[in-house]
Amino acid sequence: MDDENRLWRWRQRTEVPLFAASVLFLGCYAVQVLAEGIGPGWEALLRAVTYGTWALFVVDYLVRWRLTGRHAHFVRRHPLDALVVVLPLLRPLRIVQLYETAQHRHVRPRLTLYARVIAYAGLSAVLLGFAGALAVYSAERGAPGTTVRTFGDAVWWACSTLTTVGYGDVTPVTGLGRTVAVGMMAGGLALLGAVTGSFSSWLIQTFTLDEDRGGPPGNPPGARPR
Structure with a gap:
């Protein structure tokens, strides 16, 4: 029960930063693909941001995996989280999870x-x-x-x-x-x-x-x- 409380507190604290990381990743990736003629400095900065967002999702996954106490159960119940870590292009789908969390904050979903x-x-x-x-x-x-x-x-x-x-x-x-x-x-x-x-x-x-x-x-x- 204590593990569940800690996991819930962790999700409450990280949902907004991870949402911002998802939007930031998609924006940086779009600029890298669509913008032509950007300087090497800007390109290095955009790459650093994309790798930084990847690191955030890896840390979040590992922390939640550790807090559950049931590691195999967590992997089976959260396949999207594992795919987000492995496949960067699925990272923006975390925006959907934030919307779902906001819906469940109410006693009855809107x-x-x-x-x-x-x-x-x-x-x-x-x-x-x-x-x-x-x-x-x-x-x-x-x-x-x-x-x-x-x-x-x-x-x-x-x-x-x-x-x-x-x-x-x-x-x-x-x-x-x-x-x-x-x-x-x-x-x-x-x-x-x-x-x-x-x-x-x-x-x-x-x-x-x-x-x-x-x-x-x-x-x-x-x-x-x-």
């Missing part, structure tokens, strides 16, 4: 379960798509035979990949670009499945309640629908 799932999936899709577009553009620009010539091409590719449409007019040709593409495909399927399943469940629940009430809203039980 949004319904279905609305929270859709909100989390939408925010995750935007962050994952932007980070993936940056990674693909960084890997593909200047490569022989590439079709990703501008950042707009990378954004278009990210949108079509996350939505599982895959037009094929813009495709990565480098090994790193295709590796990012595989991750984007998996993320798109997971997010699309979460939204579709949540929306379908909400429709079923709504229709079931209407039937239990005797028809559409406004009709008394047993009355014929107008």
